[in-house]
Amino acid sequence: MKNIVIQLETLSCPTCAAKIEGALKKTAGVKNPSVLFNTSRVKLSYDEQVIGLEGVKGVISKLGYGSLSVRETP
Amino acid sequence: MKKPSKKTLVIIVSVLVGISYILHKTIGYHPVTVGVMAVSTAIAGGPILRRALAALRYRIEGIDALVSIAVIGALIIGEYWEAAAVTFLFMIGDYLESRTLEKTRSSLKSLMDLAPETARVRLDGVERTLSAHELEKGMVLVIKPGERIAADAMVLEGSAYVDQASITGEPIPVLKESGERIFSGTIITSGYLVVEATEVGESTTFAKILHLVEEAQDAKAPTQKFIERFSRYYTPAIIVLALVTYLISRDVHMALTLLVIACPGALVISVPVSIVAAIGSSAKNGILVKGGEVIEKLSRIQAAAFDKTGTLTEGRPSVVSVHAYGLSEEELLRIAMIGETYSEHPLATAIAKEGAKRGIVTNELPEKPEHIQGKGIRFTLGGESYYIGNRALFEQNGIGLALSLKDIESEEHERRTVVIVGTSVQVIGLIAIADKLREEAFGVIRELKRLGIKKSVMFTGDSRGTAETVAHCLNLDEFRYELLPEHKVEAVKELQKNYGSVAFIGDGINDAPSLATADVGIAIGAAGNDVAMETADVVLLGQKLGALVDAISISRMAVRNMKQNIFFAIGVAVVLLVGVLLGGVTLSVGMLVHEMSVLLVIINATRILRFAKRKKYTIV
Numbered sequence: 001m002k003n004i005v006i007q008l009e010t011l012s013c014p015t016c017a018a019k020i021e022g023a024l025k026k027t028a029g030v031k032n033p034s035v036l037f038n039t040s041r042v043k044l045s046y047d048e049q050v051i052g053l054e055g056v057k058g059v060i061s062k063l064g065y066g067s068l069s070v071r072e073t074p
Numbered sequence: 075m076k077k078p079s080k081k082t083l084v085i086i087v088s089v090l091v092g093i094s095y096i097l098h099k100t101i102g103y104h105p106v107t108v109g110v111m112a113v114s115t116a117i118a119g120g121p122i123l124r125r126a127l128a129a130l131r132y133r134i135e136g137i138d139a140l141v142s143i144a145v146i147g148a149l150i151i152g153e154y155w156e157a158a159a160v161t162f163l164f165m166i167g168d169y170l171e172s173r174t175l176e177k178t179r180s181s182l183k184s185l186m187d188l189a190p191e192t193a194r195v196r197l198d199g200v201e202r203t204l205s206a207h208e209l210e211k212g213m214v215l216v217i218k219p220g221e222r223i224a225a226d227a228m229v230l231e232g233s234a235y236v237d238q239a240s241i242t243g244e245p246i247p248v249l250k251e252s253g254e255r256i257f258s259g260t261i262i263t264s265g266y267l268v269v270e271a272t273e274v275g276e277s278t279t280f281a282k283i284l285h286l287v288e289e290a291q292d293a294k295a296p297t298q299k300f301i302e303r304f305s306r307y308y309t310p311a312i313i314v315l316a317l318v319t320y321l322i323s324r325d326v327h328m329a330l331t332l333l334v335i336a337c338p339g340a341l342v343i344s345v346p347v348s349i350v351a352a353i354g355s356s357a358k359n360g361i362l363v364k365g366g367e368v369i370e371k372l373s374r375i376q377a378a379a380f381d382k383t384g385t386l387t388e389g390r391p392s393v394v395s396v397h398a399y400g401l402s403e404e405e406l407l408r409i410a411m412i413g414e415t416y417s418e419h420p421l422a423t424a425i426a427k428e429g430a431k432r433g434i435v436t437n438e439l440p441e442k443p444e445h446i447q448g449k450g451i452r453f454t455l456g457g458e459s460y461y462i463g464n465r466a467l468f469e470q471n472g473i474g475l476a477l478s479l480k481d482i483e484s485e486e487h488e489r490r491t492v493v494i495v496g497t498s499v500q501v502i503g504l505i506a507i508a509d510k511l512r513e514e515a516f517g518v519i520r521e522l523k524r525l526g527i528k529k530s531v532m533f534t535g536d537s538r539g540t541a542e543t544v545a546h547c548l549n550l551d552e553f554r555y556e557l558l559p560e561h562k563v564e565a566v567k568e569l570q571k572n573y574g575s576v577a578f579i580g581d582g583i584n585d586a587p588s589l590a591t592a593d594v595g596i597a598i599g600a601a602g603n604d605v606a607m608e609t610a611d612v613v614l615l616g617q618k619l620g621a622l623v624d625a626i627s628i629s630r631m632a633v634r635n636m637k638q639n640i641f642f643a644i645g646v647a648v649v650l651l652v653g654v655l656l657g658g659v660t661l662s663v664g665m666l667v668h669e670m671s672v673l674l675v676i677i678n679a680t681r682i683l684r685f686a687k688r689k690k691y692t693i694v
Contacts, residue, residue: 012172013672014302014342015136023132036292038179038350064125064138 001031004053006042007068008060011035020063027051027059043073083117084169090114091162098155111158118161119145137337140313141665144330148661151326159662160334167669171343174676178347181354181683182291186284188240188259193224196268209274217267222259226278227269229254234265241280241601242360242616257601279601283615286364286607287357291350293365297636298345305338312336312651319655328654331664335650340671344639347679352632355685361625362613372594372612372629377573378527378622379566381588382534382544384581385598385619387509391420393428394490397481397504404434406503410495412438413453413462417445421493424507450493459498468494468501478504489540511547514620519548521623525630528573533562533588562588579622582606596622628685635682639675646671 011017017035020042024033029050035042046056057067078086091114097107119142126138141164148157176183195204196214206224209215214230217223223236235247240259247263250256256269259280275281312332320329349366356363363369380386398406411429414422429436440453449470450463461467465482468475475482478494478501485492490508494501519530531552534541541555554565562578566588569576578585578592582603589595589609597603597610599617607613614621650667653659659667 010172010176012168012175013137013339014346015305015337015339018302019129019134019136022134023129026132037346038291039288062128062131064121064128 001045001047002053003045003073004043004056005071005073006044006057006060007071008040008042009066009068011037011040011065016065020060020065023059023063024056027056030056030059080169084166087114087118087162087165090117091158094155094158103152103154108154111154114158115145115149115154115161118165119157122161122164137339140309140333140336144333144661147326147330147333153327153661156327156661160665163662163665163669167665167672171669171672171676174673174680175347178351178676178679178683179291179354181358182287182350185240185287185354185357188222189280189284190222190224190259194218194221207275209271211271211274213271213274215269215271217262217269219262219264219266222261223256223269224258224274225269225271226258226273226280227256227271229256230268230270232265232267234262234267237261237263238616239360241283242618244360244616244618282604282607283362283601286362286613287353290353290363290365290368293367295345295349295366295370295636297370297640298349298366301341301345301640305342308338309336327661328657331654331659331661332651334661334664335647335654335668337668338643338647339668340643340646340675341640343672344643344675345636347676348632348636348639348682351635351679351682352628355682356625356628358683359621359624359628359685360614360616360618361621361628362607362615363625363629364611368594368611369629369632371575372577372626373633374575375527375577375594375626377529377531377569377576378522379531379533379569379576379578379588379592380550381562381578381580381585382532382536382541383509384583385512385579386515386532386544386548387511389509389581391424391491391507392510393424393505394508394510395485395506396428397478397506399477399500399502401502403503404432406495407432407505408434408436409455409460409502410462410493410505412436412455413440413443413451413460413495415440416443417451421491421507425493425505428505461496461498462493464492464494468496471498473498473500475501477501489543511544512619514618516548518619518623519550522626525623525626527626529569531565531569533557533565559584559587563591566591579619580606582610596625598622624685628682631685632682635679639678642678643671643675 014037017037021033021035024030024044029047031045033042033044060067090110094111094114097110101107122138123142126142129136130139145157145160190206192203192205193209194216195202196216201216209225215227229250229252231252233251236250236256237247238244238260241257257280258278313336316329316332319332349369352369353363383389396403396406407429410425414425440455443451443453445451446467449467450461452461461471473496481504482492485506490506493505493507495503522530529551532545532550533554535557536555538555541553545553562585566576566578575593577594577596578588579596579598580589581599582597582605586605586609589597594612595610596612597606598614598619601615612625650659650664654664
C-alpha cells in the first residue's frame with residue numbers, strides 16, 4: 001500500500017470533487033480516497049499489485065481533470 | 075499539436091457565439107447559421123460530454139451529465155441557438171469561476187509560495203548554494219538582505235532586521251542578533267547573518283504552519299455537511315420533476331431547462347468559498363484557524379477564559395519603575411547592570427534589558443563581586459562598595475532604609491519585586507520589577523465586551539492579591555486564583571456549564587489540557603511550540619493578543635458571509651424554479667442565471683479578504 005497526495009488543476013466546483021471521490025471509491029485497489037476542494041488535492045492509498053500510479057491518474061484524467069504533481073506521504 | 079488553453083477556447087467560442095447571434099437575428103436558421111452554432115456547441119460542449127460519459131461509467135450523475143442531456147435534447151428539437159448559448163455560458167461560467175476562486179485562495183497560495191527554495195551554505199569554509207531539501211541540521215547558513223531564510227536556525231554572528239510576517243503576521247521587521255532564534259520563511263530586510271540550522275525541511279515551524287493551514291482549508295464546517303446532504307436529494311428531485319413536467323405538459327423545452335438548473339451550484343460552493351477566504355484572511359493577520367468548524371464555533375463564543383502568565387502578561391519579568399535618590403535613573407541602572415554582570419537571575423536579565431532599551435552601554439566589570447545567597451550581591455566599583463538585593467540584605471548590613479521605605483512599600487503593594495541598590499551607608503535607588511501586562515490586554519478585554527462576549531475570566535496559579543490587582547487593572551469580570559493545571563480544566567468546564575461556548579486563551583505552556591477542553595482553544599505566540607500548535611484550534615502566531623479580536627471578528631464576518639451566500643443561493647434556486655415552471659425562463663436564461671449566481675457567491679466571499687481594510691477598531 002502506498003499513500004499519496006495528488007495535486008490537481010484548480011477544482012472549480014465542489015461537485016467535481018465529489019465526482020472524483022465517487023469514482024475513486026469505486027476503483028479497485030484504491031483505498032480511502034478523499035478529494036479536498038479548496039486545495040484541489042486528492043489523498044488516497046493504493047495497492048500497487050492491483051492498480052499502479054498511472055492507473056489512479058488515469059481514472060482522474062478520464063473524468064477530465066489533470067494531475068499536476070504527486071507526493072508520497074508516510 | 076499542443077492542446078489549446080482554456081482561455082483560447084473561451085475566446086474562440088465567444089467569437090463563434092457572437093457570429094451565431096448576428097446570423098440568427100439577420101438570416102435566421104439558415105444552414106450557415108446552424109453550421110456555426112453546431113461548431114460552437116461542439117467545441118464548448120465536447121469536454122462537457124466527455125466528462126459526463128466518464129462519470130456515467132462510474133454511475134455518478136453530475137452537472138455535466140445534466141447539461142449534456144439538455145444540450146442534446148435542444149439539438150434534437152431544433153433549438154440550435156439554445157444549445158450553443160447553454161454550452162457557451164457553461165464554459166465561460168466555469169472559466170470565470172475558477173479565476174475568481176483562485177482569488178479567494180490567493181492569500182493562502184501566497185503564503186505557500188514563501189517556502190524558500192535555495193540556501194547559501196558554508197561548507198568547509200566555502201560558500202555553496204544548496205536546494206532547501208538538501209539542508210541538514212547543524213549546517214551553517216549565510217543570509218544576505220532580501221534573502222529568505224531556508225531553515226529554523228540560531229544566529230551565530232551578525233545582526234539583521236528580519237521581516238517575520240510570514241510566521242507572525244507582524245509587518246515591522248525585528249532585530250535579530252547572535253544567540254537568537256530565527257524562523258524559516260522569514261526575510262532579512264537589512265543586515266547580514268551567519269546562522270546554524272536547528273530544524274530543516276518538514277520539521278521547521280513554517281512547514282508545520284503550512285501543513286496545518288492546508289489541512290484546515292478542507293476541514294468541513296457542519297453547515298457544509300448539511301448542504302452537501304441537501305444537494306444529494308435536491309438534484310434527483312429536480313430530475314424527477316423534469317420527467318413529470320414532460321409527461322404532463324409534453325413541453326420538452328421546459329423539462330430540459332429544469333435539468334440545467336437541477337444542480338444547486340451556488341449553494342454547494344457557498345460555504346467552502348467563505349471558509350477558505352476566512353482562513354486566508356486570518357493567516358494574513360498571523361492567525362492560524364483550523365477549519366470551518368472552528369470558524370463557526372469561534373463566531374459563537376460566549377465567554378473567554380485567559381491564562382494570566384504569558385497571555386495577559388508578557389510572561390517574563392521586566393523593569394516597571396525606577397526610583398533614583400541623588401543620581402539619575404540611567405546612572406543607577408548603569409551601576410546595577412555592572413553589578414549584575416555575572417548574574418543569570420531573571421531579575422538581572424530584566425535590568426540588563428531595561429538598560430539596553432534606554433541605550434546604556436557599559437564595559438566596566440565589578441571588582442570583588444560576592445554573591446550573598448538569597449539576598450543579593452556586593453561588589454566594588456571605583457573604590458566604592460555597593461549592595462544590590464532585597465530588604466534582608468540591607469538590614470543584615472545595617473544600611474538604613476528609612477528614606478526609601480515609603481517607595482518600597484508602595485511598590486510592594488502593587489505586587490512588584492523591589493530590587494534595592496545602595497552603598498555601604500545609604501540607599502541610592504530602587505528598581506521595581508514585575509511581569510508586565512501586555513500593552514494591548516486592556517483594549518482586548520474592552521473589545522471583547524463590545525463584541526458581546528458575556529464574561530472575560532482570568533485563571534492564574536498566583537495568590538489572590540496578585541490576581542485581584544491584574545483583574546482590576548484589566549476590568550475583567552472574574553478571576554480564579556491558585557489554580558493548578560487540572561483546576562483550570564475544571565474551571566473551563568464550569569464556564570461551559572454556565573455560558574455554553576467557551577474559548578480558552580493560553581500560551582501553550584502547562585495549559586494544553588485546558589486548550590483541548592474549551593470549545594475553542596486559542597494559543598498565543600505559539601510559533602515554535604509544537605504541542606500548542608497541535609492542540610489549539612486557533613493559533614495566534616505572533617506575540618499580539620490583539621489578534622484574538624481579529625480572529626473573532628473574521629470568524630463572525632465569515633459566518634455572516636456564509637449565511638448571505640446560502641440565502642442568496644436558495645433564493646435564486648426558488649426564483650429559477652418558479653420562473654421555469656411559469657414559462658418565463660428559457661434554457662439559456664436558466665444557465666445564465668445559474669452561472670451568475672455562482673459567480674456572485676464567490677465574489678461575495680472575496681470580501682472577507684479585505685478584512686484588514688474594514689477593521690473599525692484599534693488596540694494599543
